[in-house]
Amino acid sequence: MTIPFPIAQVNARPVGLAELAASAVARAPAPDRHDSFPVEAMAALRGAGLLAAPLPEALGGAGLCTPAGTERLRDVLRGIGRGNLAVGRIYEGHVNALALVLRYGSDPVRARLAADARAGHLFGVWNTEPAEPGGLAIGPEADPVLTGAKSYASGAGYVTRPLVTARLPDGRRQMLVVPLDPESRADLSGWRAHGMRASATGTVDFTGLRVNPLDRVGAPDDYYRQPFFAAGAWRFLAVQCGGIEAVLEAHRGHLAATGRGADPHQRARLGQAATAAETARLFVERAGHMATAEPVSGDRAVAYVALARGAVERAGLDAIELAQRSVGLSGFLEAHPLERLARDLATYLRQPAPDGALAGAATYVAESEAPVHALWHDSEPA
Template sequence: MSVDFETRVTGAAAVRRVADLARDRFAARAAGYDREAEFPAADLDDLFTAGLLAPTVPAQSGGLGLGPLRHDTHTLWEMTRELARVDLSLARCWEGHANALVLVDAFATGPQRQRWFDGVVRRGEKWVAWSGEPQAPKPGEVRRFGTTVTRTADGWTVDGTKAFATSATGADWAVLLVSLAGPGGARHADAPESVLLLGCDLRHPSVTVDTSWWDPVGMRATASHVVHFDRTPVPAAWQLGAPGDYVRQGWQSAFIPHYAASFLGAAEGAYDYAIRYLEKQDKGGDPYVQQRVGGMAVDLDTARLWLAHVARLWDSGRTAEARVAGSRARHVVEHLALSTVDHCVRACGARSLVRPSPVERILRDLTFYVRHDNDDHLIATIGRAALGRDHDASFFKP
């Protein structure tokens, strides 16, 4: 495979290259990946070949040097938006890969950086960051999720399961967010200082994927299966940072608005379809259709402005403001994106929800993905912050 990492592109050129790939290749594959609930491997391979698979790896290590740690956040989010425009599941896989590499950049030692960044840049290795260990079972669910971590002479062993493990059948490495206090990972850990980040080679024979659980209404191609760890060894040299660093330093807040970039891209995909459909049907003269199109245009402009604002805060080093604004943007863009898709369906009618229309998939994917965080808890957290009360800006715990 010929890889174009020697001709590095950044800024608008990188966004254009992603947009071209999304339009010319990824859009045609999206429906098939969705039907089969299959990880979009060919899309990630194409991004690697184009020299685009290391967006948040520092430039001196061969990457594009994007993201909140590298003071070019907006370019990263624009690339994510272009992917989500044709396939929200693909955007989620990319997003998880990029965010995991931000954590490696933030915490890795010199030898870790050399090993892991080279694997991405030179060999196309794919990364994820997994925290999913829901502790409350749903009605009729008998299985339990969670991991335990045990100290060994050489490092750690991980036992148990992770759910909602995005890219489970396609990733090579994971940043595991686990708790030294037992099952619960990061989101359900009672003691934030117990949260540990471990680099894990997912190709180890002790790591297995259970594909029977992941049969959702949307986001099917994220392949977010249950992953089992059977005393999986993690060398001490693969630990990232110190216990509690992830929570103490508020890293989750850097990724929250990145989800919103994906929401926006999906909404833009619905808008693109609506404009083509309405022109084909010659419905542009209908005043009610005009209202719907106007609503979509305003929703999308508002979402873009919010994300550009939050990106500027991150890139100018105004971290505290960026964290607050990022949560607000995540909340606002969810509702703007859902409103855009609703306008599209109402303007185009029921045929827009009949395959092969992409709107049918966009509606399912977006409705599912915005559940990634509980918006009721999120907006309450924003309120607590505005009132000067204690609040959890990472996981929005009440």
């Protein structure tokens, strides 16, 4: 089988990738219907070299997953998020998978999967499992065959190199990148969500697939190793930040188009929404730096990214409410640009364990010996 959307190979460029990403999504808007996938948008990103861009330059990429590439990666994710959050979710999963491969994979595994990325394969991270019939498991070394499924798998049927965790016979979890044929093993019937309809999210059954040695990434339980497991959340926050900016843009555009922008109450709401968007941007900027600067500052980085999660979620919810109050009923009509933007953002803001993340950050603050003003900054400006 061939990959179910066109591939145009263009060398990844370290300059202007954020602009390339934003323009690619703008040229190929994603559909907004159940059981759909942003085929044209992903093809445009691929053609712009964005699928290979997370790789280091030595492996044919632009180094977006290196500490030096953090700012460019942040801007790429924000730009795609502004264009379409479903596309942003899928691309962020691709980046996340490659980041894990680059960090934990052996040299042969890295080389093999980098070649797949350059060839146009779409990666993703699928870790959630259905309660029934059970999670993904791998047989013993003598017969390493998979049984079970992953659920809430974005890009199901289109991601051909998913990174998954599978339970070993001893109970530990092994990362695998399992080659899949396109349009195979995916069931999208359960994804009837309020927003993010074009993310092709579903359940994928891996039963019967045999694991090869080069499918294994890292040692057992590497996937959950801190601080990278929790601190890596900064990447989806960058996509959400772009979605918040898109909601603000629709809010402002409506006031300009209707001539209502001079009303003091509308101005106040727009100002509050702009504050929310800038709060999200500043938190994402700092979170990305703390999560990727070598050496990563461990518990401190995890705590800050957890605070950023709460701040970005709050900013997004505020931006939606303020925009909907300003626009009124027309913002709930399908013809209005705010309708889909608000739906997609509200859905994408629902990330796992927000209360646990906040409690963990609060524990760090409570137990740290550093003064409050130095919790997140080593020194104050002179």
